[in-house]
Amino acid sequence: MQQESDKAMGTPQQHPQPRRSDTRRRIQQVALELFAEQGYEKTSLREIAERLDVTKAALYYHFKTKEDILSSVAEDLAQPLRDLIAWAEAQPHSLATKQELLRRYSDILWSSVDLFRFIQENQATVRELTVGENFRTSMKALGELIKDPAAPIAAQVRSVTALFAMHAGMFVTQNVEGDPEEKRAAILEVALDLVAQAEAEASILTG
């Protein structure tokens, strides 16, 4: 086995080792597809294996458990989120930062839209998995970064809503006509507005 041992190998091997089997990657792909389509619980390892035309046992060569497959897939979202949070924490807590945060968050979300959708639709399941815990932690951190605990409640709600508006936007805009890119931009705009309004609302009182 080699599980867990391949993070970052960067440069390809010089001696053209018959091309490191991509089975692991294929498992991840198919698993995500199926998890997103049918949910985590309803997707069995048998199904994944059949889709890949390998045996279940083969999955266990590449991953320790079912959850492990999910965790490995989830890193695509988790790592960027951690990076984003680290970045934001190092910035001044200004409106500009918050808006940039939203812009970057939007990018991350749309880069892993299937995965994000999966997490959203499987919260109950994912809650007691590492994946879910991590995601909640990240969301909480983002919440802290975007709202001002000293602001009036309405302002805080507005800020947090900016974040969730983007989540919802990924699902709901299916019923809104128009070019996807345009919609995405519109969603981001609404979110940016919301933090701006929140900031204004707060400064009226303090200012």
Add this chain to the structure above:
Amino acid sequence: MQQESDKAMGTPQQHPQPRRSDTRRRIQQVALELFAEQGYEKTSLREIAERLDVTKAALYYHFKTKEDILSSVAEDLAQPLRDLIAWAEAQPHSLATKQELLRRYSDILWSSVDLFRFIQENQATVRELTVGENFRTSMKALGELIKDPAAPIAAQVRSVTALFAMHAGMFVTQNVEGDPEEKRAAILEVALDLVAQAEAEASILTG
């Protein structure tokens, strides 16, 4: 057996005939609790039965299937939603209507907060259950009622966001300090603002 009958009795019997075991009601209660806590798939009928100190077979006396239990519970949300939609469809599509729609929606949501939370967190599972289909249908109808298909995309997104802001609000405000009622009011306010802004945005162009 009586499955599905419910014999709506409206006014309580005068001769407080205490027969008619309340097991059915207790099953619904416990089931909702467990479904909300652990998810639908992860909650087994064995668990529900044990919690009620009856046998699994007893559950099947009262409900035809596991899904049936859920469906029966979900009516608490489904019926009010259908009523709300019917009401709104009979009103003029004015801003006032939309805002009243949001107010009533807020009431409904908070009346069945556990159930709503459950649906939200188990979307993947619930998707191919009757319950989920109904809920999606309702959400779509609400979406149509609150947005103006002729408005610019940003306005439409803003409207739809009003709806989802309230969903999100039910979860996220856990991290915002303050009195629950005050928070709920704040969320509604943000939503009301959003439709108002959407309306304004639309009328600038048309007006």
Add this chain to the structure above:
Amino acid sequence: MQQESDKAMGTPQQHPQPRRSDTRRRIQQVALELFAEQGYEKTSLREIAERLDVTKAALYYHFKTKEDILSSVAEDLAQPLRDLIAWAEAQPHSLATKQELLRRYSDILWSSVDLFRFIQENQATVRELTVGENFRTSMKALGELIKDPAAPIAAQVRSVTALFAMHAGMFVTQNVEGDPEEKRAAILEVALDLVAQAEAEASILTG
């Protein structure tokens, strides 16, 4: 309860007792229908009860067990068979008797065709039920009555075949065109021929 207590009450009660509920009879009818259609094991008491629009418990008022329902129904065939055997045992073991035996057997079979069909198609199930035991006993007795243990094997087989030809005839003639009565007569004729031939075959040797 009254189970078992109503055999033969012949003349109706004088005091027009609100007409002795015919539920018992209806249960028997429906049960036989379903048993014949789907088999004994696959027919549940729930199904019978539903078809009659009564509760399962009602069935238990009229019959002690599921098997009891079957037993009671099976008497329609069992009693005539016992009578037939008793009759034949009192006759000389002549060809004429054997042929009359077949004629009477044919009548009995076609009088309870559904029940007979049921027994035939559910032998494995019925084998360890009283009903099945009785039926086997009867068939064995009929076998003894129709064949001559001193005859050559081929003759004995021919005799026994006469009996079973009539069983088979009830099923198979579905694929033979023609008027049912005519077919029934044809089957009987074939059977009568077979015993006649058997008798001839035997007497050549002995005679």
Add this chain to the structure above:
Amino acid sequence: MQQESDKAMGTPQQHPQPRRSDTRRRIQQVALELFAEQGYEKTSLREIAERLDVTKAALYYHFKTKEDILSSVAEDLAQPLRDLIAWAEAQPHSLATKQELLRRYSDILWSSVDLFRFIQENQATVRELTVGENFRTSMKALGELIKDPAAPIAAQVRSVTALFAMHAGMFVTQNVEGDPEEKRAAILEVALDLVAQAEAEASILTG
């Protein structure tokens, strides 16, 4: 797994590689035994598994469903029957063909006597299983091959009886004394006679 694969291997491997557990075969054997003894419905997978000293789940490694086990077993009878029918359809519809048909049918029946007995005794159950459907189809085809639709009804019945005489013969001759082989020959003889008589009966009219 291998379900359905069977990889017909014809000639035995030279290097008597004894791997490839024979569990599948053992399941089939035990299942047939129990099905024949107790009936299909009354035989549970638990029972089969226990008898083999494996878990129920092991059965599911080798077969998709309970019915699948039966189907796989039934091929022993179904395939020869299909072959026989194909053969007979390619022959002239002469008496000689019909008699050879009966001879071959006899061989097939006695080669799978347990299986045949099972089907016979579990018709109600088997009726809506693929196995039963196939068997009915085969019987119908054999019926068409052995009888002459233009002959008088009695002749047709006689022909069809020839077929069923052999079925009955497998069960009933238990009560006839004598060497099994001799009995089997006697049954076949009776059947051969029956088609011969049917043919004669038909040609009197037409000839």
Add this chain to the structure above:
DNA sequence: GATGAATGAGGCTTCATTCAT
């Protein structure tokens, strides 16, 4: 003459996981 409510046993099936090869 029946119902309402429930039980205990057991059915088939699926799942994640293991391990020798």
Add this chain to the structure above:
DNA sequence: CATGAATGAAGCCTCATTCAT
């Protein structure tokens, strides 16, 4: 790098039956 074979636990569901009312 993977398969073949199997397991233990558990899932949903159905059944015949009981009994107080």
